[in-house]
Amino acid sequence: MTDTHPSDTDPRDRGGPRQPILSVRDLKKYFPLRGPLGTINAHVQAVDGVSFDVMKGETLGVVGESGCGKSTTARLLMRLIEPDAGSVVLDGDPIGHGGITLRELRRNMQMVFQDSYASLNPRHTATEEISFGLRVHGIPAAKAREQALSSLRLVGLDPTLFADRYPHEMSGGQRQRVNVARGIALNPRLLILDESVSALDKSVQAQVLNLLAELKQRLNLTYIFISHDLNVVHHVSDRVLVMYLGKVVELGPVDRIYRAAAHPYTRALFASRLSMNPALRVEAVPLSGDPPNPVRPPSGCRFRTRCAMAEAICAAAEPMLSSVADAHQAACHAVIPGSGHSQAEALAHAA
Amino acid sequence: MPHDPVVEVSDLSVRFVNRDLDLQVVDGVSFSLAAGEVLCLLGESGSGKSVTMRALLRLLPDYARIGGKIRLAGKDVTTMTDRQLEAVRGPVGAMIFQEPMTALDPVFTIGTQISETIVSHEGVSYREARKRSLELLEMVQIPSAERRLDSYPHELSGGLRQRAMIALALSCRPSLLLADEPTTALDATVQIQILLLIRSLQRELGMATIFVTHDIGVACEVADRVSVMYAGRFVETGPVADVIGRPGHPYTAGLLRSTVHAESRGQLLESIPGGPPDLADLPVGCSFGPRCSQHHAACDAGVPAMVPIGEGRMARCLRPLLATAEAA
Amino acid sequence: MSATVETSPVAAAPRATPKRRRTGGFWRRVARHVMRDKLALLCTVILALIALSAIFAPWIAPADPYKTSMMRRLLPPLSPGYILGTDELGRDMLSRLLYGGRVSLAMGISPVILATLIGGALGVTAGYFGRHVNMAIMRVVDVFYAFPSVLLAVAMAGVLGAGLFNSLISLTLVFIPPIARVAEAVTTQVRNQDYVEAARATGASAPRIIVQHVLANVTGPIMTYASSLVSIAIIISSGLSFLGLGAAPPIADWGLMLNTLRQAIYVAPINAVLPGVMIFAASVSFNLLSDSLRTAMDVRA
Numbered sequence: 001m002t003d004t005h006p007s008d009t010d011p012r013d014r015g016g017p018r019q020p021i022l023s024v025r026d027l028k029k030y031f032p033l034r035g036p037l038g039t040i041n042a043h044v045q046a047v048d049g050v051s052f053d054v055m056k057g058e059t060l061g062v063v064g065e066s067g068c069g070k071s072t073t074a075r076l077l078m079r080l081i082e083p084d085a086g087s088v089v090l091d092g093d094p095i096g097h098g099g100i101t102l103r104e105l106r107r108n109m110q111m112v113f114q115d116s117y118a119s120l121n122p123r124h125t126a127t128e129e130i131s132f133g134l135r136v137h138g139i140p141a142a143k144a145r146e147q148a149l150s151s152l153r154l155v156g157l158d159p160t161l162f163a164d165r166y167p168h169e170m171s172g173g174q175r176q177r178v179n180v181a182r183g184i185a186l187n188p189r190l191l192i193l194d195e196s197v198s199a200l201d202k203s204v205q206a207q208v209l210n211l212l213a214e215l216k217q218r219l220n221l222t223y224i225f226i227s228h229d230l231n232v233v234h235h236v237s238d239r240v241l242v243m244y245l246g247k248v249v250e251l252g253p254v255d256r257i258y259r260a261a262a263h264p265y266t267r268a269l270f271a272s273r274l275s276m277n278p279a280l281r282v283e284a285v286p287l288s289g290d291p292p293n294p295v296r297p298p299s300g301c302r303f304r305t306r307c308a309m310a311e312a313i314c315a316a317a318e319p320m321l322s323s324v325a326d327a328h329q330a331a332c333h334a335v336i337p338g339s340g341h342s343q344a345e346a347l348a349h350a351a
Numbered sequence: 352m353p354h355d356p357v358v359e360v361s362d363l364s365v366r367f368v369n370r371d372l373d374l375q376v377v378d379g380v381s382f383s384l385a386a387g388e389v390l391c392l393l394g395e396s397g398s399g400k401s402v403t404m405r406a407l408l409r410l411l412p413d414y415a416r417i418g419g420k421i422r423l424a425g426k427d428v429t430t431m432t433d434r435q436l437e438a439v440r441g442p443v444g445a446m447i448f449q450e451p452m453t454a455l456d457p458v459f460t461i462g463t464q465i466s467e468t469i470v471s472h473e474g475v476s477y478r479e480a481r482k483r484s485l486e487l488l489e490m491v492q493i494p495s496a497e498r499r500l501d502s503y504p505h506e507l508s509g510g511l512r513q514r515a516m517i518a519l520a521l522s523c524r525p526s527l528l529l530a531d532e533p534t535t536a537l538d539a540t541v542q543i544q545i546l547l548l549i550r551s552l553q554r555e556l557g558m559a560t561i562f563v564t565h566d567i568g569v570a571c572e573v574a575d576r577v578s579v580m581y582a583g584r585f586v587e588t589g590p591v592a593d594v595i596g597r598p599g600h601p602y603t604a605g606l607l608r609s610t611v612h613a614e615s616r617g618q619l620l621e622s623i624p625g626g627p628p629d630l631a632d633l634p635v636g637c638s639f640g641p642r643c644s645q646h647h648a649a650c651d652a653g654v655p656a657m658v659p660i661g662e663g664r665m666a667r668c669l670r671p672l673l674a675t676a677e678a679a
Numbered sequence: 680m681s682a683t684v685e686t687s688p689v690a691a692a693p694r695a696t697p698k699r700r701r702t703g704g705f706w707r708r709v710a711r712h713v714m715r716d717k718l719a720l721l722c723t724v725i726l727a728l729i730a731l732s733a734i735f736a737p738w739i740a741p742a743d744p745y746k747t748s749m750m751r752r753l754l755p756p757l758s759p760g761y762i763l764g765t766d767e768l769g770r771d772m773l774s775r776l777l778y779g780g781r782v783s784l785a786m787g788i789s790p791v792i793l794a795t796l797i798g799g800a801l802g803v804t805a806g807y808f809g810r811h812v813n814m815a816i817m818r819v820v821d822v823f824y825a826f827p828s829v830l831l832a833v834a835m836a837g838v839l840g841a842g843l844f845n846s847l848i849s850l851t852l853v854f855i856p857p858i859a860r861v862a863e864a865v866t867t868q869v870r871n872q873d874y875v876e877a878a879r880a881t882g883a884s885a886p887r888i889i890v891q892h893v894l895a896n897v898t899g900p901i902m903t904y905a906s907s908l909v910s911i912a913i914i915i916s917s918g919l920s921f922l923g924l925g926a927a928p929p930i931a932d933w934g935l936m937l938n939t940l941r942q943a944i945y946v947a948p949i950n951a952v953l954p955g956v957m958i959f960a961a962s963v964s965f966n967l968l969s970d971s972l973r974t975a976m977d978v979r980a
Contacts, residue, residue, distance in 0.1 A: 018479035025585075065538035066509075078880050106882035117875035123705050125896035129874075133881030134890060166705075171626045181876065198373040199566065201395035204611035213619065228539065231611045235620075254616075274568025276612055278592045281572055285547055287540040290508035 010220050012108075012189055013056070013311050015092040020053035021190055021222050022109075027051070027076055027086035033295065040252075042287075046072040048246040050086070051321070054190065059216070059223040061237030063269070065291055068243040070226045077224070078111050091189075102159065105215060107137060110183040114195035116175035120167040126152060127163045130182045137186060151181040156211060172290045173204035180211065189320060192224045197232060209236065230273050238325075244284045245294055245302040248321055248345055252328030264329035265303045301333065313340040355425060356383040357527050357559035359409065363419040365402050365411065374630045376402050378583045380419075386526065389560045390552060391570040391591070394580035395606075400563045403580070404529050407561070409436055422528060441472050443663055447527035449532040451516040453502040461488070462500030463513045464580075467521045487518040490546060510541040521556070528553065528560045528589050534569065546572050565612055571595060576663075579603045582628040582638035585657065589664030599666040599673045602639045626635065637668070647671055690718050705899070712975035720788045720969030722964035729961055733780030742771035744778045744931050753947040764796035766936065767943050768929075772950055776957055778931040782843070786925070786932075787961065790847055794854030795905045801855070802862025803897060808890055816861060824856035832915050836924040846925040850916055856906055859902045865897045899976045906969035910962030917958050933958050 027050040033191045039198040047069040050279035054060050062070045076083045079102055079256050113119035118305070120129055130148035135141065137284055149159040155177040168182060176196065183191055187249050193212070198207045209232070216223060233240060233254075240257040242250040242265065250263040261267045271286035292298060301319050313333050319341075321331045333341035365377035377399040384390050392400040405411050407421055409428060421428040424443050431439065440446075448454045456464055465487060466480035475483075483499070488496035491514040504512055513533060520528065530549065534542040550573050553560045562573055570577050570591060578588040579600065587600040598604040605623040625642040634640055636651035643650070649669055657665040660673045713719045732739060741762070748769035756764040758771070762770035798820075805816040825830065833847030846860065869875060878888045917934025919925035926932035930941065936954040944951040 015613065060571065065540065075876075080876055080879055103882040106880055111877070111880050113873045113877060115873055119877050119880075119897065120872040121892050124892075132878060132883070136881050136883040136887065172624055179877075186881065201627060202567075202606055203609045203623040206611070206620035207624075210619050210622060227367070229611075230539065235611045269539060272539040273570050274543070274546075275567070276568055276571055276595070276610070278571045278574070278595060282543055282547065288544065290510040290541055291538070298609050310488050 010056075010189075013091070017056055019056075019092055021056045021087075022054040022077070022224075023087075023089040023090050024053070024077070025051045025089075027073065027088070028084045028241070029072055029076055029081065030084055036311055044294050045246045045292065047083075049247055049304050049311070050243075050246075052199065052241055052248060052251060053104070053279040054222060054224060056091075056189075057220065057222055059225050059236050061233035061240040062224060062226040062243065063228065063240060064235050064243035065228065065262075065269075067245070067291055067294055067295075069246040070243050071194055073243070074111060074192045074224070074226055077192060078109060079170060103137070108188050109190045109192065110186060110188040111192040111194060112176075112183045112196040113180050114199055116172050116179055116199065117167060119179055120168055120175055125156070125164045125166055126170075126178045126181075127159075129178060130185050133182060133186055133296045139344070147185060148181070151185040151281045154184065154215065156182040163205065169205075172200055173207060176200060176208055177211065178219075178223045179210070184215060184221075188217070188221070190222045190224065192226070195228065198227060198229060212236070231268060242269070245291060245297050247302055247331065249332070250332075251321065255329045256325065260325075262324045262328065262335045263303075263328070263332045264307050264309055266330075268306075302333075303332075309334050309341075309343065311341055356539055357424055358382070358561070359383040359420070359422040360407070361420045363403065363417070363421060364398070364488045365406050365407060365418070366416045367400075367412075368416055369412055369414045370633060375633075376415075376583050376630065377406065378586055380580075380583075381574055382562065382585070382588065383577060384527075384559045387554070388679055389559045389573055389575045391552075391560060391564060391577045392580055393564060393567065393570050393577050395627060397582075398446065398580040399583035400565075400580045404531060404561055404563050405446075407527075408440050408446065410440075410446070416577050428433055438465055438472075441468065441525065442521040443525060444527040444529055445520035445523065446531065447513075447520045447533045449515050449535050451512040452504060453507075454516050454519070455512065460501050461518075465519050465522050470500070472523045483522070487522055488515070490514070490521070491518045491554070501542055509537060509589040510544060511547050513537065513541075513653065514548065517545075517552070521552065524556070526558060528558045530560065530562045532564055535564070536560070543572075547676075549573065555630060560628050567595065567607065579606070580628065584638065584654070584667060585665075585669070586639065587664075587666045588657075589661070591644035593661065593664055597673060599660045599664060599671040600639075600668050601643045601672060603643050605642075647673075675679075698795045709899075709972065709975040713971050714966075716971045716975075721969055722968045722971075724961060726895055726968065729780055729957070729964075730784060732777050735783050736774075736777040738783060740771075740774035740777045742774045744770055744774040744855065745929055746770060749765045753950060756948060756949055762946065763953060766950060768941055772895075772953060775931040775936060776933070776953060779933045779936055779954065780957065780961075782930060782932040783913055783917065783934065783958070784961070786847065786850070786916035787909045787965075788844070790850035790855055790916075791905050791908050791912050793847075793851040794858050794900065794908075796956065797851070798855040798858030799862045799897075799901050802859040802901075803866045803889060803893060805859070806863040806866025807893060809870070811866070813863070816859070818940065820856045820859045823852070824860065828857075828911070829915055829918065831851055832919060836919050840952070841924050841927060843926050843930075846916060846919045849919075850912055853915070854905075854912065858901065858905060862897060862901050865900045868892060869896045871956050903969055903972045903976060906972060907966055909963040909969075913958055913962050913965075 027047055029047040030041040030045055033042045033044060035041045050073055063071050075081045077088060088095050088196045090100065090105060094118050095102065095105050127145055127148045131144035134144035134147055142227050149163060152159045152162055157177050158176060165306040174322050197208050200208060215221060225233060225236050237254045238250060240254050241248055242263065250257065250261065250266045257266065258270065261270060268287035275281055286307055292305055298305045300316055301314040304314040319333045319336060319339065321329045322336045324330050333339040337344055362373065362383045363377060363380040367376050368372045380403055380588065382390065392403060394400040402411065403407060406417055407423065407428065413424060421441060428439065462481060462484050464479060464482040469475060469480040469483055470477060484500060485496055488499055493499050493511055493514050500540060534545050537545060546569065563679065564570055574591040577591045577594045578585050579602065581602050587594060587603045598607055608621040609623055611620065623642050628638050636653055637655050640646050640650045655667050655669050657667045660666045660671045710942050751769040754765040756759050756762065758764055761771055763776065766772055767773060801816050801820065805813040825926060832849050832853045836846050837854055839845035839849060874889060875892055876890050916925055917937065920932045920934035921938040926935045929937065933954040940951040
């Protein structure tokens with residue numbers, strides 16, 4: 001998905017091609033854990049101070065293990081759940097007070113879910129499902145149906161065959177195409193793909209990935225691509241954001257992240273990938289143990305309990321997301337000069 | 352005796368029959384597996400891989416009809432009574448699942464469940480069984496195993512639960528381990544831990560192992576041999592390096608090409624056209640025919656037979672890719 | 680070891696290919712399933728017969744159901760001119776049973792419909808909005824739910840006074856809590872589905888989502904449950920009439936007939952049992968039909 005700066009000509013563009021389409025600052029969500037009497041016993045720190053920008057026309061890959069907060073982040077961006085703190089700015093406009101409305105936000109930003117079956121209403125036909133959102137935004141029924149049919153065509157489903165089908169009358173790949181059609185029907189600028197191809201069979205997954213690449217070009221879309229599948233993220237992303245226990249640990253261009261990751265967690269994650277060559281099997285476990293409980297995350301750096309490089313400073317202070325190279329940031333004391341980590345000292349001496 | 356295969360399956364077929372439909376879910380599957388060997392059944396959803404594996408222990412719902420021969424450790428499974436089957440499940444063939452919570456009982460501790468299984472199958476004392484349980488937890492590398500014996504399944508993390516389930520499966524020293532996508536639900540960093548664990552245990556204990564997966568990466572990590580399934584049939588079988596390196600069946604080749612890998616970045620993927628087959632409406636000829644780029648008229652005449660295509664390799668194709676590659 | 684099978688026939692079977700038959704909408708599928716169920720079909724026929732005979736009672740009844748005759752009291756069935764005999768006041772049994780069906784069916788169905796509307800609305804509201812709204816609605820409902828239904832109906836009817844209309848109100852009140860419970864449970868389930876979240880993501884308002892997404896998916900289970908209550912309603916309303924809290928003489932009502940004929944059970948046992956047979960037939964038919972509906976709706980594809 002090459003960047004052709006299509007936003008130069010997009011009439012929806014307000015702030016110019018260099019202004020991020022989405023600017024997220026210090027997003028936070030703690031879910032309360034309630035006891036039997038309804039009292040709050042503890043909080044799951046699902047998303048804890050997440051900041052990033054999404055540039056126009058790019059695909060931002062988001063990776064991390066279950067419980068790292070990547071799906072919660074997606075729902076916070078869509079405002080399907082209310083953030084506890086933080087701001088989201090869409091192409092220069094803040095959401096709420098003085099900025100654009102929630103409706104406006106959702107017109108510009110749509111989401112495709114993982115489970116193709118659960119995300120379609122079993123009592124709606126494909127057309128009904130797609131036109132629902134259009135009707136919500138005030139488009140009359142006949143016109144909404146027409147637009148729904150053209151969305152179906154865009155995702156490669158022949159309306160004469162699929163317009164009146166119910167979810168159970170379609171295969172997983174076809175259902176996921178309907179979900180994509182619903183996502184693009186409102187002509188959004190940003191599409192959040194939350195594990196959207198993860199549940200599909202490999203042969204179908206490739207078709208949907210190709211479709212997404214094609215739609216991005218044709219409709220001038222920006223993607224936030226959330227997935228646990230590192231190969232798929234590598235394939236589609238321009239930049240990659242790595243999350244661990246509710247924090248961003250690394251962010252950078254895809255080639256940097258995949259070739260020269262700065263954070264030990266990112267490196268371990270990539271080393272855990274299965275080899276596609278029986279002669280080059282993984283022989284040693286890259287990272288032992290499971291991710292810790294997000295209710296009681298470790299002090300300081302949240303990764304330190306599983307990190308081979310952990311030192312005293314890692315327990316004492318939380319590493320900030322800091323620049324390690326051009327457009328490449330990581331939150332690790334070992335790469336922050338002057339942090340007090342022995343490797344950071346070495347880094348400073350070498351410089 | 353030492354060269355007797357642990358598993359011998361010939362012409363296995365499974366049909367699902369109920370009031371509304373009659374589906375041939377598995378059709379004409381034959382293979383054998385020696386001690387210490389790992390076979391991967393590779394296929395997409397609905398290919399029959401999981402049903403094939405469950406048929407070996409007859410762990411199928413009532414509406415399943417099994418045909419063909421299945422021999423485990425020399426004994427015919429298809430004619431066994433329920434009582435005889437119970438004696439086979441566990442000591443001969445043990446199974447691990449994708450979701451450990453379905454295999455572990457939530458109301459008993461890990462230690463109780465493992466000890467219970469050992470006592471019921473081997474008739475040893477509880478004290479002895481508990482000692483064995485502890486050894487098993489240590490064998491699957493559960494940290495502070497002594498304490499974990501008294502944990503309930505929900506108190507363990509996903510990775511530990513998976514290890515506990517493996518310990519439970521190994522409790523009767525099975526000669527055959529059946530693994531049904533045991534790492535699919537796990538995170539990447541935990542998945543590789545469990546795969547390496549199963550690989551080392553399998554070698555150490557010399558178990559024959561059947562691994563069901565949809566993930567070619569998993570097959571590359573654990574398998575000796577791979578059998579690729581499509582629409583209930585084996586379409587290709589052979590040593591893992593050969594099948595992955597030089598696929599013989601167009602479906603295998605298509606699957607490999609459509610799998611995303613590092614070099615594909617920025618390009619369109621070569622996908623297999625069309626969707627998964629409808630088991631209720633399979634073509635008369637090769638079931639992959641409608642999606643196959645090599646398809647020609649002869650493919651529709653009948654289901655192709657498995658033909659040898661090299662050292663230890665078979666493919667169900669009239670024009671296997673290897674033949675054309677060698678001819679060229 | 681429990682075995683869940685990946686390739687269940689449901690998951691494996693219907694892959695859409697263009698030439699495949701169209702299966703149509705949800706309700707059409709349910710109807711087709713019920714039609715194939717022979718027992719359910721029989722129940723439908725019985726209910727249809729009862730309903731039709733009740734509706735057309737004035738035209739098909741052989742005699743005036745209120746015309747008494749001291750001369751012809753408690754004639755046995757198959758007496759000339761009185762196919763099912765007469766009751767303790769010499770009224771024609773067949774005519775009274777036909778007319779009685781009007782009251783009994785109305786008393787069985789209308790409170791359930793009313794309770795479904797009210798209880799359904801309460802339950803869906805509680806289920807969709809959750810948290811405090813749910814707490815407020817469901818706790819009140821639970822208070823009523825705590826009483827046994829018959830006791831509650833008798834108490835209500837007692838407070839309101841005898842009469843058909845009052846027993847209709849008390850029956851409605853009795854059925855609101857269980858229906859609200861079911862509606863709340865299924866709504867909570869549906870509300871957490873991705874498609875509702877996707878609908879929210881389009882910017883749709885809560886009422887719009889409820890009408891277009893939630894209702895379509897909860898009416899099935901709620902109606903199935905409600906249909907199983909009709910038989911209970913018939914029985915309780917007959918009970919109220921029997922106790923003198925519902926229909927008052929000389930109205931023809933199965934429950935009331937059972938009550939008044941009770942004294943004649945040794946003299947004319949068959950006559951005395953006939954109203955009971957009707958109550959039994961109607962309520963069992965409703966129950967079996969509702970069972971069949973439930974399984975029909977379970978079938979996903």
